[in-house]
Amino acid sequence: MQNDIKEVLYSEEQIGAKVRELGAKLSADYEGRNPLVICVLKGAFIFMSDLVKTITVPLEIDFMAVSSYGASTKSSGVVKIIKDLDVSVEGRDVLIVEDIIDSGLTLSYLIDVLERRGSNSVTVVTLFDKPARRTVSLEPHYKGFTLPDEFVVGYGLDYAEQYRNLPYIGILKPQVYEK
Numbered sequence: 001m002q003n004d005i006k007e008v009l010y011s012e013e014q015i016g017a018k019v020r021e022l023g024a025k026l027s028a029d030y031e032g033r034n035p036l037v038i039c040v041l042k043g044a045f046i047f048m049s050d051l052v053k054t055i056t057v058p059l060e061i062d063f064m065a066v067s068s069y070g071a072s073t074k075s076s077g078v079v080k081i082i083k084d085l086d087v088s089v090e091g092r093d094v095l096i097v098e099d100i101i102d103s104g105l106t107l108s109y110l111i112d113v114l115e116r117r118g119s120n121s122v123t124v125v126t127l128f129d130k131p132a133r134r135t136v137s138l139e140p141h142y143k144g145f146t147l148p149d150e151f152v153v154g155y156g157l158d159y160a161e162q163y164r165n166l167p168y169i170g171i172l173k174p175q176v177y178e179k
């Protein structure tokens, strides 16, 4: 698994420090509110679990599973809801937790769905952002790291469902997907 990584971009320690920084900001900004924190599965599962532990205001969590990449390094352009939320977002302050924004298609679709369902506010926190790849205009409210235009894996992010368990984020060697 490690042999398939061209370069480690951010270590487990660097990611941990950034997650705590984001958690502190969110705790201050959501003071007095009770946000509904939504994890976008599968990629965001590790970030979500690390992040909520650093947020000090009362909150609720729920999960939504969407997919558009499949076993590819390019978005299919079609965002599919595989699992919907269990609770209503009506009147809620929704905080969407994403691992990465690449083309922006997944999030622009989700934001639209959650706004149309009558949420009070929809805010996005993403750990990684790859602005060079955007096909729709979208700027996250909170972000951890800006990434170069390379396909990355680890800390929840996959290629063909592999590599999610790497504790760091790294660039996948192109030989792996150009085979």
Ligand SMILES: O=P(O)(O)OC[C@H]1O[C@H](OP(=O)(O)OP(=O)(O)O)[C@H](O)[C@@H]1O
Pocket (backbone or CB within 6 Å): 040, 041, 042, 043, 044, 066, 067, 068, 069, 070, 075, 098, 099, 100, 101, 102, 103, 104, 105, 106, 107, 157, 158
């Ligand atoms: O900005 P975009 O181009 O839409 O890309 C970002 C989305 O793509 C990945 O999910 P994916 O569809 O691979 O599903 P997964 O989380 O189950 O891996 C990632 O976790 C984001 O949700």
Ligand code: HPA
Pocket (backbone or CB within 6 Å): 069, 100, 101, 102, 103, 150, 151, 152, 153, 157, 158, 159
């Ligand atoms: O660079 C990426 N890696 C893994 N999954 C992704 N989904 C969008 N971009 C990426």
Ligand SMILES: [Mg+2]
Pocket (backbone or CB within 6 Å): 043, 069, 070, 157, 158, 159
């Ligand atoms: Mg994926």
